[in-house]
Amino acid sequence: MEAFLLYSLIFTLLYVFLSFIYFIAKANTSNPNVPPGSIGWPVLGENIDMAVSGPEKYISDRMRRYSSEVFKTSILGEKMAVFCGAAGNKFLFSNENSLLTTWWPQSLTKPLLGPTDAQNTVRKVALLNRSFIHEILKPENLKHYVPVMDSLAKEHIAQEWAPFGEVKELAKLREVKVYDLSKSYTFALACKLFLSIEGHDEVKRLSDPFILVTSGMFSLPLNLPGTAYNRAMKGGNMMRRQLLHVIKERKAEAMSSAGKAADEGRDLLARLLSATDEEGQHMNEEEICNNLVGLLIASYDTTSAAITFVLKYLAELPHIYDQVYKEQMEIAKSKGPNERLSWEDIQKMKYSWNVACEALRLFPPGQGAFREAVTDFTYAGFTIPKGWKTFWCVYSTHKNPKYFSEPEKFDPSRFEGSGPAPFTFVPFGGGPRMCPGKEYARLEVLVFMHNVVTNFKMEKLVPNEKIVYHASPVPVNGLPVRLIPHHN
Template sequence: MDTFAYLVPLVLLPLSLSFFFYIRKSNSSSSKNPPGTSGWPMVGENIDFALAGPQKFVYDRMKKYSPDVFQTSLLGEKMAVFCGATGNKFLFTNENKILTSWWPQSMKKALLFPDFVEDSLKEVSALKRSFLHDILKPEALKQYIPLMDSMARDHLEADWSPHDEVKVFPMLKKYTFALACKLFMSVDDPEHVARLAKHFTLVTSGMFSVPIDLPGTAYNRAIKGGKLVRDELLKIIRDRKKEMIENKETAGRDLLSRMLLVTDENGEFMSEMEISNNIIGLLVASYETTSTAVTFVLKYLAELPHVYDEVYREQMEIVKSKGPNELLRWEDIQKMKYSWNVACEALRLTPPAQGAFREAITDFTFAGFTIPKGWKTFWTVHTTHKNPKYFPDPEKFDPSRFEGSGPAPYTFVPFGGGPRMCPGKEYARLEVLVFVHDVVTKFKLEKSIPDEKIVFHASPVPMNGLPVRLQPHAKCT
């Protein structure tokens, strides 16, 4: 009897799987839905995605199924992957009409309070509040430029100058996180920043890993790290609130103070957990994507001496126009036209983000296929960035692509587009240009590993951290 009890599942399992694959095949062959496959039960195509990398994974399926849109299963979700400028335009212009923002459940569990995990991203986020977009506009960010410059100089003097060689990527993560803590929350104690960064690294390292919450897994560490980050932020928020009440503050000295003072259309203040959620979202963007963006700009400057020389010439013109040790201002940033073209070309070739998710809130049709309500969508950066139709000789580094009117609409999309275009785009632009200015006017760079491999996690990462040799410039007398 015991033997029979063990044999029954062994017989039924293959039959069940056969039935499952039959049903799935029938569904995927529907002429209404985009062509593609759901991959293996439970696992989907996650393994294929990880092994191939995002670009090869998408290109292989575009070739096999459709150059416009195909279906897959990633992160436990039925997903339609949109490709090309037409797909970008469709998704960007239909935000909040037929699509809404979406984060993977694993990411939400790592980042957000448990109370918010089951809510839609729109319900979780206060980023839609106009004040946050206002505070990230160029007019508001102008005041931060001298502080960005001062912190970049201090960082280079303390962490770069004493060495003949540095690893760019980890150094930039340290700098960008410290800058975000200072600008968003006025937190600048080195020990406090280091502790918060340590917890935050656990989150970003594991929030896109296989969502298995068992001891020792990256995801388990991300969950624990997320709780530690939220606890730290709540303490910062409560201390600031108490301080503002005692001092009767009515003006916001930084983003945190502005969040504590702002009310919605019903006159209600943001909750402490709402504020924490939004600060975490901003820290993710400023820590992960901006540090990656600056890293790859410096990578290309180290690889391409002729590009470096032109950036150096432009930046030294700015130095010569200023007094000794005078900090950068908005007017200086506006003169960095070639440097920004270089940064854009680096963002085209190696964008920090590979795209973004949305969720269908109703059935809709694209390219002759129906995407059902509840399906997730993903738009891809590299299907336009690396397309010779939009960027001739796409693997060539050519900053002149961004002169004049620049690329065609919806083809250069490192910051997304439409209503959900990254609100931190201008913040990222300033941070990139300020740091590049301070690096190139201080050092010439040479890659220590000429053929260093790039691997993909949440963002592209130099396998060895991009070690570069530093050649300080002779000081002008």
């Protein structure tokens, strides 16, 4: 009985204390000029609300309740103004480097870039990326990747999707989980193109810690045993150790004249090792590691989600699949027996890319992006104070009937001609910070579509599979499908 009374007293005092903090915090943030909204509870903010309802419902509910232009919230431990609609997207994209600067949550920067001074590091990496990464990911520099992507896709399909011939349990092998295999392919491809790493064991040494990081990098940054953030921190440490080991080995190889000649132009790491800034200085190993981490994360999680949802709709909608199949078979028939896809073939995949864009509209792999206000500024009659974080979100436009009629309907024709209105379709962002990997992702998605569609039809095995949200949308069962091989 005494123990019960003691616990009751402790609970009551804790509740009163938290309530006191809550109302003090609320009073201190009652500036009538800031956008309407709620900052939720101290520390927790509205993280739980967003996690429970999902980002799409969370955004649409608050647009209805507070403002369709901008509202305030508190997520990831930060006061935040969420900008909505095409006008909000345009404003944030257009004021990069004047009113706003790059900012990423601590839960992402510390696991990815190391626990010390991660926020300053991410700004430094952003400056490096702006010129160099944009340059190497330009279409003219990506042309050479297409045959390599095609070769690896064919190899992946043959090994993981289609070993029908010599196996007794035929039915089981015809059922695959699209999401899991897409992640396997996209990470293996990134390892090959960026680092020249091949082989199951070598790739797995990097992919295992990456999985830990991506599953916890947008969680509340509580570094306690058993939390997603704690696992992300451990994964980040393992990931950086692996990458730094590879960087040191390649750097040592490149020191010799013979090694330097062999390494030149070999992959992205070779270019990072030889790159210099405006003052002629080479990047150090930590800076190279940070750049590689950013590119690997971007190419892994979002691209595999994009491929997954493209294939989801191809499995669900036979009339869409048939048109994609027709387009892809015309390209396949124009190739020789061992001839790989080329840049010119990709340009012929117009309908296929419209299908991919519509999948990206309905299930965008990236949820949006953050910025930090470097000065007080006004938007839509509200004041955004210096130091507040801002967020633009794909869901304020992608499924908004103001911009897309019948927004839940899958309709690739939306992307014919001039396509959607500016700043409404933003899966890759916009402005100076538009995702530099947009063209890389387009090539990867289209090459993979080609290799799946020219080999199989697909039947979904879980008709109304639930979608959950981590860093990207994820089908809870991994999108299991039955493969039906074409009989040529």
